[in-house]
Amino acid sequence: MATIDAAFPSAEWFEELVARATADSAAMERLGIAEFRLGCEIVLPDGARPLFGLVLDGYDIDAVGRVDEGTFAPDVVVVGPLEAWTEMVGWIEVNGPADSAHSLNGLSIAGVPFEVRAADAMGSDKFYRFMGTLQAVFDAAAEAPVPVATA
Amino acid sequence: MSLGLDLSYLERSARGEFDLGWLRDTDSEWGVRAVPSKTGLTMRDIFIGSYGEVPEHAPLRTMAPRGSDVDPDVPDMGYTINDKAEVWSDNVLDLYEEAVSRQWSATRDIPWGDLAPLDPDVEHAMCQLATVLSEVEMVAADFPAKWLWRINHDFVEAKMFLCTQVMDEARHTEVFRKRALANGGGLGKATAVVERFLQLILDADSYDEGSALMHLLGEGIVLSLFRAGAALSPSPVEQQIFRLCMQDEARHVAYGTMHLRYRLERDPSMADDFHAYLDKGEEIMAMIFSTPEIVEPTAILAAGSVEAACELGPAAGDVLRLQIVGDYLKRCSHAGLDRRGRLHLPDAIITGVPGAMAEEVAV
Numbered sequence: 001m002a003t004i005d006a007a008f009p010s011a012e013w014f015e016e017l018v019a020r021a022t023a024d025s026a027a028m029e030r031l032g033i034a035e036f037r038l039g040c041e042i043v044l045p046d047g048a049r050p051l052f053g054l055v056l057d058g059y060d061i062d063a064v065g066r067v068d069e070g071t072f073a074p075d076v077v078v079v080g081p082l083e084a085w086t087e088m089v090g091w092i093e094v095n096g097p098a099d100s101a102h103s104l105n106g107l108s109i110a111g112v113p114f115e116v117r118a119a120d121a122m123g124s125d126k127f128y129r130f131m132g133t134l135q136a137v138f139d140a141a142a143e144a145p146v147p148v149a150t151a
Numbered sequence: 152m153s154l155g156l157d158l159s160y161l162e163r164s165a166r167g168e169f170d171l172g173w174l175r176d177t178d179s180e181w182g183v184r185a186v187p188s189k190t191g192l193t194m195r196d197i198f199i200g201s202y203g204e205v206p207e208h209a210p211l212r213t214m215a216p217r218g219s220d221v222d223p224d225v226p227d228m229g230y231t232i233n234d235k236a237e238v239w240s241d242n243v244l245d246l247y248e249e250a251v252s253r254q255w256s257a258t259r260d261i262p263w264g265d266l267a268p269l270d271p272d273v274e275h276a277m278c279q280l281a282t283v284l285s286e287v288e289m290v291a292a293d294f295p296a297k298w299l300w301r302i303n304h305d306f307v308e309a310k311m312f313l314c315t316q317v318m319d320e321a322r323h324t325e326v327f328r329k330r331a332l333a334n335g336g337g338l339g340k341a342t343a344v345v346e347r348f349l350q351l352i353l354d355a356d357s358y359d360e361g362s363a364l365m366h367l368l369g370e371g372i373v374l375s376l377f378r379a380g381a382a383l384s385p386s387p388v389e390q391q392i393f394r395l396c397m398q399d400e401a402r403h404v405a406y407g408t409m410h411l412r413y414r415l416e417r418d419p420s421m422a423d424d425f426h427a428y429l430d431k432g433e434e435i436m437a438m439i440f441s442t443p444e445i446v447e448p449t450a451i452l453a454a455g456s457v458e459a460a461c462e463l464g465p466a467a468g469d470v471l472r473l474q475i476v477g478d479y480l481k482r483c484s485h486a487g488l489d490r491r492g493r494l495h496l497p498d499a500i501i502t503g504v505p506g507a508m509a510e511e512v513a514v
Contacts, residue, residue: 032253033190035245058190100390105397106382110470121408121478121485122242128374128401129249131381132394 003093003143008086009042011065014052018063021140029059034130039067039074043081051077056133075123076116078104084113089141097139104135179220190252194244194308209233209303217305230303236417237358238302238309240409246402247308250315255395257326266334266388272457273385276448278336280380283445284396285327286341287373290349291403292320294365298358312406319399326392342444348435355428359414363425364432366407367482372436374400375475376449383452404482411486425488433495440472440500469503476504 001020006012022028034056041051053067053074069077084107091102100106108114118124127134160170185197197203202218212230215221232238240246269277295313302310331338352369355361377400380393415422439445447460450467454460460467476496483490491506501507 033249035249058188060189097387099387100382100384103381103390105378105394109378109382109474121481122405124478124481125374125401125405125408128378128397129405130398132253132398135394 001143004141008089009050009052011052014063017137017140018061021137022061031133031136033058034133036126036130037072037074038134039069039072039077041077041079042085045082056130061137076118076127078108078114078116080114092139092141093143096142096144098135104138105131177220179218193248198244205235206305207235209305212303214304217307231301232358233303235306236414238306240406240413242405242409243309243312246406247312247315250402253398257322257329261326261391262388263333265386267386269385272451274334274336276451278331279339279444279448281327281331282339282341283345285324286345287349288320288323290352291365291370292317294352294361316403323396330392340444342442344438344442351435360428362407362410363428366403367411368429368432368436370400370403370407371479371482372475374404375471375478379449379471408482408486411488415487422488429490430495437496437500472500473504476501476507480506
């Protein structure tokens with residue numbers, strides 16, 4: 001499997017990411033159900049901040065493209081500069097599933113380079129509750145097929 | 152004690168004279184057809200009609216399923232928690248389904264074969280952290296188990312969720328014990344200060360008190376430790392362990408937060424009681440922040456070595472400290488309990504946490 005063709009960040013890139021992650025639906029189902037709306041906000045060098053939505057609904061995962069935060073109503077928005085996002089994605093493309101330093105959790109725990117913005121404590125706790133599924137989605141950016149970690 | 156054996160019924164039924172009262176005269180809702188949602192038939196799907204009505208106060212103290220036609224002479228099971236607000240949370244049905252769906256195995260789902268030798272000090276730090284976690288996790292099984300049999304069966308969904316927590320915590324105890332013994336190390340030191348905190352939870356006078364201390368405060372701390380553990384893992388093995396435990400722990404914290412919210416919404420006058428519980432719990436929390444067996448292994452894992460951790464000093468643990476206190480304040484606030492400015496924690500622990508210092512709140 002090659003890297004995702006579409007440019008990052010774009011709605012097409014997130015769509016392809018989710019398509020790859022859900023290609024083995026049985027493997028994703030083993031991770032369990034999830035109810036979560038994640039916004040990925042990429043801060044571009046020109047100051048623009050496109051927001052892309054991912055929706056976890058039961059066993060379904062959907063990339064809903066570029067969204068307006070007010071309308072999309074995410075549980076959590078992960079915000080970070082373009083270089084941090086591309087560094088994370090690029091590392092996964094080359095090396096496979098993210099190590100601690102390149103995981104969503106590792107990159108956000110200190111508030112830099114990723115900040116986790118949640119409307120309330122329940123939102124941020126959901127980010128923790130579904131971390132395995134979220135990471136499995138981003139790990140699907142790997143150039144080589146990625147075995148989905150169970151549970 | 153008579154169990155009510157009806158010998159005449161045995162004779163009548165042997166002659167084919169069935170009673171059929173249960174078939175003809177049952178006073179429970181009939182014709183219910185719960186519709187599965189897309190993940191299957193969930194607890195929320197069957198929370199319908201009279202079966203979805205949970206009494207504020209349980210009328211009986213019986214194990215009879217809620218909504219069934221209960222014999223008038225059922226025995227009293229002696230439940231002591233008979234008010235819904237004592238255990239309920241608005242998310243408990245969904246958390247139960249999530250828990251069942253996201254179970255994992257510490258034997259099968261951790262890539263134990265990928266463990267690699269670590270620097271001895273780092274291995275020691277990991278084993279010490281695993282010792283503490285293996286120690287503290289089981290109280291989060293013991294506490295719900297201690298109270299489960301006292302909870303009225305009318306609140307069965309809450310009981311079912313607590314059963315999933317018991318299983319989760321058994322698995323956490325298992326996985327950290329396995330990690331300590333799997334890579335050339337072993338168990339480390341168990342400290343009195345940690346044991347005192349566990350005792351505080353286990354000996355709580357009420358479910359309210361124990362739940363606040365455990366679900367909200369204690370598990371909130373451990374959730375942050377899991378999150379830090381996943382971020383600092385020296386190998387994919389520990390990363391997977393901490394990530395899976397983090398998911399479980401966050402469910403327990405979500406229950407505790409929303410349970411407290413449910414409780415306070417129905418009886419705001421209880422806020423003072425909960426403040427008092429947490430005042431006591433935070434004093435122990437402060438002691439944990441000054442316990443070398445917890446602080447130092449975390450700092451060494453963060454820095455990568457003893458020397459680097461010493462050089463970094465408090466900075467090595469700052470991320471964890473800020474997250475623990477910050478997340479705790481947010482959860483309390485979401486539950487309707489404003490702890491800002493009244494934390495029973497020394498300034499050295501709350502410095503830098505927005506809203507934690509009394510002066511900030513006053514301003």
